[in-house]
Amino acid sequence: MISITNSARSSFLDCQKKYFWEYVRRWSPLKEPYYFLWGRFIHELLGTLYTFGDLQGLAKAFQGIETQREVLLKTGLYTPEEIEATCVTAKGCLSGYFLRWREADKQYEGLDVERVFTLPLSEDVVFKGRLDRAVRDLSDGAIVLQEHKTAAALSPGYWDSLVFDTQNKGYLLGLQHAIGHADCRKVIYDVLVKPNFKRKVGESLYALAERTADAYIRDRNMLFVRKPIEYRTEQIENYRYELEQLAETLRWHYQEGIWLPHHTKLTRCAFSPLCAEGEDSWARRRFRIRAEIHPELVGVGE
Ligand code: SF4
Numbered sequence: 099m100i101s102i103t104n105s106a107r108s109s110f111l112d113c114q115k116k117y118f119w120e121y122v123r124r125w126s127p128l129k130e131p132y133y134f135l136w137g138r139f140i141h142e143l144l145g146t147l148y149t150f151g152d153l154q155g156l157a158k159a160f161q162g163i164e165t166q167r168e169v170l171l172k173t174g175l176y177t178p179e180e181i182e183a184t185c186v187t188a189k190g191c192l193s194g195y196f197l198r199w200r201e202a203d204k205q206y207e208g209l210d211v212e213r214v215f216t217l218p219l220s221e222d223v224v225f226k227g228r229l230d231r232a233v234r235d236l237s238d239g240a241i242v243l244q245e246h247k248t249a250a251a252l253s254p255g256y257w258d259s260l261v262f263d264t265q266n267k268g269y270l271l272g273l274q275h276a277i278g279h280a281d282c283r284k285v286i287y288d289v290l291v292k293p294n295f296k297r298k299v300g301e302s303l304y305a306l307a308e309r310t311a312d313a314y315i316r317d318r319n320m321l322f323v324r325k326p327i328e329y330r331t332e333q334i335e336n337y338r339y340e341l342e343q344l345a346e347t348l349r350w351h352y353q354e355g356i357w358l359p360h361h362t363k364l365t366r367c368a369f370s371p372l373c374a375e376g377e378d379s380w381a382r383r384r385f386r387i388r389a390e391i392h393p394e395l396v397g398v399g400e
Contacts, residue, residue, distance in 0.1 A: 100223045100348055101216075103392045104265045107344060118357035119369045123377070125385040126393070127368045129175050137248045138394075139166060139184065140290060141230065143192055144246050145212040148231055156196050163188050183307035190311020191290060194318040202324075206233035209241070214395055215272035223345035227265075227272050228395050230288075232279065241279040242326075243269055244286045252291055252323065260287060260327050267329060267337040274334070284328045291321045 102110075110117040119125045146162045147155040163185050170181045210232040217225045231244040245266060249256070260266065266285045273282045293313040297306050314321060351357060359373060367373075371381035390396050 100345070100352060101226050101391060102219075102223065102341070102344065102348065103226050103394060104268050105394055106392065107264070107341070110344070110348065113360040113362075113367075114351065114357040115359040115373060116367065116369055119372055121391060122352075122357070124388045124391065125369070125372060125377075125382075126388050128384055128386055131368075133248070133250075136184070136292075139188055140191060140248055141212075141246060142166065143188060144195070144230070147192065147196065148208055148211045151208065152200070156192070159192055160189065163192075179303050183303040186304065186307040187310050187314075190308075190314040193311075194314035194316075195290065195322050197315065198318040198322040199324075205236055206242070206244075207236055208233055210277070213277065215276035217272055217276045219342050219345040220349070223349060225268065225271070225341050225345075226392065226395060227269050229269050229272060229277075232273060232277070232282075233286075240284060241273070241282040242284045242286055243273055243282060244288055245269065246288045246290065248290050248292065250292055251294060252289065257287075257325055257327075260325075261329075261333075264337060264340075266327065267334050268341070270329060270334050271338050271341075283331065283334065284326055287325050287327055289323045289325075291323065293317065293321065 106117065106121050109120050143159045143162050143166075146159040149155065150158045166188075167181055167185050170176055170184070171178065176184075208231065210229060212228060212230065213232070214226065214228045219225050229243060230246045233242050233244055234240070235242050243266070266287075270282060270285065273279045293310050295306060295310055295313070297303070361367070361373075371384055375381040
């Protein structure tokens with residue numbers, strides 16, 4: 099059975115060889131980019147916050163930070179200072195988020211948190227995803243998908259570009275056809291913007307993290323922003339058709355074992371050592387083979 103996610107789809111469309119390294123051979127760079135770690139860390143904490151709800155959820159999420167500190171220390175991939183700074187920043191982020199949305203969240207009844215869905219696309223290809231949260235809007239009874247996003251900044255065209263967001267449409271497909279909320283077409287896009295502070299001369303990573311954590315609480319109305327987006331049925335169904343076409347294409351590549359390099363940009367690619375030197379070279383020392391196919395479907399602590 100071939101399983102695809104939004105990330106796997108992006109990888110394949112970017113470069114077939116990249117998909118091969120990532121999802122057929124399951125190579126992962128030893129140290130994942132920091133933004134990926136931060137995104138997973140925060141998603142995990144928000145998952146805990148909403149699983150338990152309100153003050154109990156906040157307390158459990160703070161405990162979750164301690165658990166994740168231990169998990170990260172055991173990996174040996176990050177320095178104790180990097181881990182401590184991440185935990186301090188996460189505490190500020192979580193506190194600011196909670197204060198910002200505690201009242202507004204009373205409008206919603208939580209239905210599902212961090213639920214993994216599987217949607218068959220053909221006999222041997224499935225589409226998988228992990229929804230952040232499904233809620234019922236108590237004002238009109240509508241089922242709504244809530245998606246958390248960490249962002250470095252909100253550029254002028256940020257919201258307009260979301261009409262093209264395939265992840266939202268894919269998750270709505272999952273909610274409609276795999277979980278059974280057939281009428282759900284609306285997403286609350288829940289953005290957590292990271293304060294863009296530069297490290298001052300002589301400033302420790304820990305001091306920078308404390309400054310960032312303070313800003314999350316002080317500037318919470320600017321840094322935590324939500325916007326509802328409603329997709330037309332036609333837009334969601336078109337994406338299903340696109341995924342079904344991709345399923346056909348991928349099956350062919352798996353059968354033939356053909357994965358062409360498609361290096362269109364001269365920007366850095368995490369897999370360039372494998373492409374340049376091959377798997378049976380020194381390059382493999384910079385990578386590990388994952389147990390799981392799709393890391394985004396498992397939590398940091400799993
Ligand atoms: S180095 Fe180029 S060809 Fe190789 S995986 Fe990356 S983008 Fe594709």
